[in-house]
Amino acid sequence: MLTFPKDFMWGCATASYQIEGSPMADGAGDSIWHRFSHTPGTTHNGETGDIAHDHYNRYLEDIALMKDLGLRAYRMSISWPRIYPDGTGRINQPGLDFYENIIDALLEAEIVPFVTIYHWDLPGALQDRGGWANREIVDWFGQYAQTLYARFGDRVTNWITLNEPSVVSKRGHLDGTQAPGLNDYWAALRVSHNLMMAHGRAVQLYRASGGDGKIGITVNVTPQHTASDSTEDVAAAERNDAFLNRAYLDPIFKGSYPDVLPAWFGEAWPNVREGDLDDVHSPIDFLGVNYYTRQVTANKRGAGVVDAQQVKQTGDHTLMGWEVYPDGLHETLDWVRDTYGDIPLYVTESGSSFKDSFDDSGAINDNRRLEYLQSHFSAAHRAIQDGVDLRGYFVWTFIDNFEWAFGYSRPFGLVHCDFDTQKRTIKRSGHWYRDVIANNGF
Ligand code: FCB
Numbered sequence: 194m195l196t197f198p199k200d201f202m203w204g205c206a207t208a209s210y211q212i213e214g215s216p217m218a219d220g221a222g223d224s225i226w227h228r229f230s231h232t233p234g235t236t237h238n239g240e241t242g243d244i245a246h247d248h249y250n251r252y253l254e255d256i257a258l259m260k261d262l263g264l265r266a267y268r269m270s271i272s273w274p275r276i277y278p279d280g281t282g283r284i285n286q287p288g289l290d291f292y293e294n295i296i297d298a299l300l301e302a303e304i305v306p307f308v309t310i311y312h313w314d315l316p317g318a319l320q321d322r323g324g325w326a327n328r329e330i331v332d333w334f335g336q337y338a339q340t341l342y343a344r345f346g347d348r349v350t351n352w353i354t355l356n357e358p359s360v361v362s363k364r365g366h367l368d369g370t371q372a373p374g375l376n377d378y379w380a381a382l383r384v385s386h387n388l389m390m391a392h393g394r395a396v397q398l399y400r401a402s403g404g405d406g407k408i409g410i411t412v413n414v415t416p417q418h419t420a421s422d423s424t425e426d427v428a429a430a431e432r433n434d435a436f437l438n439r440a441y442l443d444p445i446f447k448g449s450y451p452d453v454l455p456a457w458f459g460e461a462w463p464n465v466r467e468g469d470l471d472d473v474h475s476p477i478d479f480l481g482v483n484y485y486t487r488q489v490t491a492n493k494r495g496a497g498v499v500d501a502q503q504v505k506q507t508g509d510h511t512l513m514g515w516e517v518y519p520d521g522l523h524e525t526l527d528w529v530r531d532t533y534g535d536i537p538l539y540v541t542e543s544g545s546s547f548k549d550s551f552d553d554s555g556a557i558n559d560n561r562r563l564e565y566l567q568s569h570f571s572a573a574h575r576a577i578q579d580g581v582d583l584r585g586y587f588v589w590t591f592i593d594n595f596e597w598a599f600g601y602s603r604p605f606g607l608v609h610c611d612f613d614t615q616k617r618t619i620k621r622s623g624h625w626y627r628d629v630i631a632n633n634g635f
Contacts, residue, residue: 195574196634202305202585203630204266205259205607206542208312208356210242211594213272215249219287222278224314225324225365226597229372240600246592246610246617249291254617256298258608259591262623263630266305268541268587269295270312270356273337280318281333289344296348307541307587308349309411310338310395312356313365313372313597320373325361325384334391335398342402350406353481353541354395357413358388358441367498370598378498379461386463389444393472400475411481411541412441414525420491420504429492432457433501446533448474457499479584481541482529484522484569486515511565512546512603519568526576526583537582543569544589546596546603549620557609557620566622567635588626592617 197203210216210226217223230241248255259267274280275288299306311334315324319333338354355361364371366381375381392410399408415437417430435451443451448470455462493502509517526538545565549557566588577583593606601612607623610616629635 194632194634195571197574198577198584199633201633202266202539202587203626203633204264204268204305204307204585204587205262205591206268206307206587206589207248207591207594208270208309208314209272209275210245210312210314211590211596212245212248212592214243214245214247216242216272218249219275219291220278220285221272221288222274222280222285223317224272224274225317225320225372226314228317228320229374232374235374236598237600237602240595242595244612245595246612247615251615252295253298255592256295256302256304258617258619259299259304260302262607262619262627264304265630266307266351266585266587267299267591268307268309268353270309270314271341272314273311274314274316274318276340277316277337278318280316280322281336284340289340293344296345300348305351306349307351307353307539308341308345309353309356310334310341311354311391313361315373324373325387326366326377326380328383328387328390330387331390331394335394338395339398339402342399342404346402346404346406351479352399352404352406352408354392354408354410355388356411356541357483358385358392358410359413359437361388363437382458382461383463385440386465386469389441389473390469392445393475396475396477397472407478409477409479409481409539410441410445411483412438413483413485413542414438414442414529415485416487416521416524416528418487418489420489423492425492426490429499429501430490432499433488433490433497436499436501442480442529442533444470444473445477446474446536477536479537479539480529480533481539482525483542483589484525484540485513485543485545487518487521487524512548513599515545517545517565517568519565519572521572522569523572523575523579526573526581527579530579530581535582537584539584540573540586542587542589544605546605549593549604549609551618555618557618559620559622562607562620563622563625566626570629570635
């Protein structure tokens with residue numbers, strides 16, 4: 194039996210555009226994901242978040258299900274264009290009301306809300322003004338965050354500024370596989386820095402708001418292993434580590450970027466102004482880590498922007514093509530503590546996508562997902578035994594949802610959703626998770 198610390202925050206995570214549906218309802222503006230998914234050729238079968246699993250209308254049913262699972266915490270995100278349809282200026286009250294209703298229902302169900310301020314659905318109106326590539330976004334984001342603190346600060350005590358800034362930069366602006374779908378090398382690097390600046394601003398404004406809760410950020414960490422011991426491969430893995438992981442963690446915790454990055458990118462590296470890094474370095478209360486897999490990296494000229502090639506491993510892989518590698522979570526949690534200090538950590542996402550099917554009795558026996566959870570919970574437990582201050586674990590995800598460019602073809606949920614009838618069915622992994630939470634271990 195592995196027992197977790199008392200008050201361990203067992204939860205699930207979701208994101209607004211992936212679950213809500215009704216993206217344009219009640220005065221909302223369009224988001225870059227609404228535009229992207231409505232652009233032919235961008236998503237699997239042209240699928241969109243127009244309906245998703247209709248959380249917008251069924252959040253009470255969903256929160257009842259969360260309560261049934263025994264969740265102690267729920268990580269959700271707020272859709273910026275529901276609050277600011279024009280990006281800045283006019284506030285759309287029905288948008289705030291919608292989230293207020295959710296937050297109140299969660300509190301009523303004794304589920305602690307962890308609110309992500311930005312999980313990728315930028316107002317389209319701000320994209321028209323340059324989006325994340327425009328440094329003015331630091332002000333826009335600050336204003337938006339302040340509005341949320343003012344309305345929800347008395348009830349929400351756990352805030353996450355951004356979800357996975359590296360993905361916003363890389364997928365959104367470098368390879369263009371996610372919204373806003375740009376292929377702009379120079380902009381992508383600027384976007385990274387602007388994201389960090391916006392994060393720092395939101396932290397400072399939270400302190401200024403007098404909020405007595407906690408604020409942090411969620412970063413996806415992908416440990417880099419080397420394909421061989423050659424100097425070239427080792428250097429490639431180090432570069433990729435700097436580019437994907439440390440480009441975000443170093444400025445937050447150390448107030449500097451890894452030296453290898455400006456050296457590698459040269460003139461394309463963004464203009465970091467005096468004082469910028471002090472702002473980014475504003476103290477945070479916790480770090481959220483998203484962990485899905487590791488990468489085994491080799492040096493290869495022209496592979497990606499840092500000459501780093503992924504070498505496919507022979508073991509088990511999920512439907513995403515990601516290697517199942519639980520030891521990487523243990524390694525990551527220990528590494529974060531050893532590199533950046535003893536800060537409270539949460540696993541803010543971890544989970545797996547596998548094909549599901551109903552058996553004759555109408556059950557979904559998703560054993561591979563269950564095993565994935567079990568092996569990753571064990572890895573997290575090993576980190577706790579090493580003394581890592583891990584406070585909670587949010588499974589990605591509560592219910593099958595819109596997996597970005599993959600549309601509905603990558604189910605990650607503990608709960609299945611029939612998208613024709615909107616019927617929800619708890620999978621075997623969900624039943625098992627309920628027991629884990631009830632026993633605070635397994
Ligand atoms: C993460 C995202 C999340 C989901 C999972 C599978 O990168 O934060 O929204 O798509 O991957």
